[in-house]
Amino acid sequence: MxxxxxxxxxxxxxxxxxxxxxxxxxxxxxxxxxxxxxxxxxxxxxxxxxxxxxxxxxxxxxxxxxxxxxxxxxxxxxxxxxxxxxxxxxxxxxxxxxxxxxxxxxxxxxxxxxxxxxxxxxxxxxxxxxxxxxxxxxxxxxxxxxxxxxxxxxxxxxxxxxxxxxxxxxxxxxxxxxxxPSLVQLKTPTDKIKTLKGLRANGKVKATQNGKVLGEAYGDIIFADYGVTGNAIFAISAFVSGKENVELQLSFLPDVAEKDIAESVRKKIELGYERSELLSGTLNNQIGRMIMKTAGSTPEQIASAVKNFILPVLGTLSFDYAQVxxxxxxxxxxxxxxxxxxxxxxxxxxxxxxxxxxxxxxxxxxxxxxxxxxxxxxxxxxxxx
Ligand SMILES: Cc1cc2nc3c(=O)[nH]c(=O)nc-3n(C[C@H](O)[C@H](O)[C@H](O)COP(=O)(O)OP(=O)(O)OC[C@H]3O[C@@H](n4cnc5c(N)ncnc54)[C@H](O)[C@@H]3O)c2cc1C
CATH class of the missing domain: 3.50.50.60 (FAD/NAD(P)-binding domain)
Known part of the structure; x- marks a missing residue:
């Protein structure tokens, strides 16, 4: 037939x-x-x-x-x-x-x-x-x-x-x-984030390539031993998979004004807090300490680091982990x-x-x-x- x-x-x-x-x-x-x-x-x-x-x-x-x-x-x-x-x-x-x-x-x-x-x-x-x-x-x-x-x-x-x-x-x-692979976990350098393995943060992820914005996503960012995962990362992977020279800009407090973060840091400095503790209470302690390792010294520079934590993208996990x-x-x-x-x-x-x-x-x-x-x-x- x-x-x-x-x-x-x-x-x-x-x-x-x-x-x-x-x-x-x-x-x-x-x-x-x-x-x-x-x-x-x-x-x-x-x-x-x-x-x-x-x-x-x-x-x-x-x-x-x-x-x-x-x-x-x-x-x-x-x-x-x-x-x-x-x-x-x-x-x-x-x-x-x-x-x-x-x-x-x-x-x-x-x-x-x-x-x-x-x-x-x-x-x-x-x-x-x-x-x-x-x-x-x-x-x-x-x-x-x-x-x-x-x-x-x-x-x-x-x-x-x-x-x-x-x-x-x-x-x-x-x-x-x-x-x-797309809608998938992203590989990044792990030196800065290795203390955060398994930790989940909620925030905004912006992907850029040579300064051009490729896309943005909101949601969970989960730190892993290869890089980052979570629903915000899956969403942003659609914009970055297959591309070279991509950076992720993580914002851990996307809805809080930078000047308010700077103000809370300033108060802690006045109260004599150790540098490593300047973001305690504002962010998860481990994330706060990780940011303080590379942030500048002024309250404004620290606030900016909370909103713009940079992770270069090295690639994705394989097709075995991808949704599409x-x-x-x-x-x-x-x-x-x-x-x-x-x-x-x-x-x-x-x-x-x-x-x-x-x-x-x-x-x-x-x-x-x-x-x-x-x-x-x-x-x-x-x-x-
Ligand atoms: C874990 C997971 C979660 C997802 N969640 C969502 C979601 O919530 N929303 C969303 O929009 N998308 C989601 N997706 C993506 C979505 O499932 C796929 O994009 C969609 O199923 C694609 O449909 P398709 O028919 O093209 O392929 P498939 O649904 O993959 O079907 C292809 C079929 O072809 C068969 N086949 C392959 N080769 C041959 C062959 N030679 N001869 C005969 N049969 C063959 C396969 O066995 C398979 O059954 C998800 C994907 C995954 C993996």
Whole structure:
């Protein structure tokens, strides 16, 4: 049998694409290499599933694929899920029950009960031929008129995403931009911060490259033996991953005026405090002492050091720790329907493309919205025949 469409990858984008085609006049086979569908989707948002953000715009995305409003602003995106969603004060949207597995279960139910969709688990695609012929690892061949490559990126290979599918796209002439881990811990020199290992501070992180501001993030900054982690660091990593000569500027009291910090230091000097104790009570003692090792001597210089603690970025931890892949199949080879310009009928959705989003639901939003665009193109095409 020749299917109308073969979807490779049963993760967020592949499952979502299949769900948009459920019970439509198109025969679909979905091949997932793992034993279960949606393994990574079930682990998202610390198990709570941060599906989208109320503030979605092109500005939240990086990469060479043009992420237009058409791709992003699909008002019906979450209507496929039979559940309620709520947003937190940062605009991050979650299922009201705060369980990512509910998202996977909902998509799995739609897809596995649809009359037109066949799901194959433990079915890894290893080679593609034009036409399309999909060669599975077990030697089986699948024939399909159209093909959607939804095999994800390289982040956290325990979810089946080891980057194997990029080579299958290259086979059709697609270029792959350099791949970097993103939404990930950052490596920094540890000489200044080694006394702080395990300590959590709340603050602002600004990333700069040769004086130019790349981005800012607020939240937890956690010190580790390789550098820094925490939600502010994950967020800022989207701006710095893959770049050279980047510095982090940590502000431990972002909402307090520098003159007020200077004033409290001045009072302590008048009271005869030791230099190492001048920030006690203002900051965590260990952080205060660490800052005092390099700060200047005047209250103003000390206050400035509290707001501008510099850590150069040496790199990131590996893909094993990252939430997403920066880089992927580049934009020049695909059209606005995310169809290949080199192989008609070959579509892409999700993280395999050279698109990555900021922290806060933007990556699942991309997985779903890109899949929705592919689904519409396939249905339109079917009607036109
Ligand atoms: C721990 C963690 C937490 C995250 N939290 C969030 C969050 O809260 N919000 C958010 O927006 N984003 C989050 N992300 C990112 C988000 O999960 C991904 O961007 C999204 O899942 C990408 O969807 P995808 O369909 O492109 O790839 P995936 O969901 O990774 O799915 C790809 C699928 O393809 C399969 N596959 C690979 N190769 C083959 C092959 N050759 N043949 C057959 N099948 C194959 C894989 O087994 C996998 O199931 C998180 C990521 C991680 C790792």
């Amino acid at each position: 020749t299917y109308d469409l073969c979807i490779i990858g049963g993760g967020a984008s592949g499952l979502y694409l299949a769900s948009r085609l459920a019970n439509k006049n198109v025969s679909v086979i979905l091949c997932e290499s793992g034993e279960r569908l949606g393994r990574k989707l079930s682990a998202t948002g610390n198990g709570q599933g941060n599906v989208t953000n109320l503030n979605i715009s092109e500005k939240n995305y990086f990469g060479s694929v043009s992420v237009s409003d058409k791709l992003l602003l699909n008002k019906d995106l979450l209507s496929v899920f039979p559940m309620l969603f709520t947003a937190d004060k940062l605009g991050r949207v979650y299922p009201a029950g705060r369980q990512a597995s509910a998202l996977t279960d909902a998509l799995r139910r739609i897809v596995t009960t649809a009359s037109n969709i066949e799901v194959r688990l433990s079915s890894k695609a290893v080679r593609l031929e034009s036409g399309f012929v999909i060669h599975l690892q077990n030697g089986e061949k699948i024939y399909a008129d159209k093909l959607a490559l939804c095999a994800g990126g390289k982040a956290q290979k325990q979810f089946g995403t080891d980057g194997n599918a990029y080579a299958m796209a290259s086979r059709f002439g697609h270029k792959i931009s350099p791949l970097y 892949t920066k880089g992927g199949i580049t934009g020049e080879g695909i059209n606005e329907n995310l169809e290949s310009k080199y192989a008609k009928g070959l579509y892409f959705a999700g993280e395999i493309l050279d698109v990555d989003g900021e922290c806060g639901g933007y990556n699942l939003h991309w997985a779903f919205s890109s899949a929705a665009v592919v689904a519409e193109a396939i249905l339109r095409n079917k009607r036109d025949i």
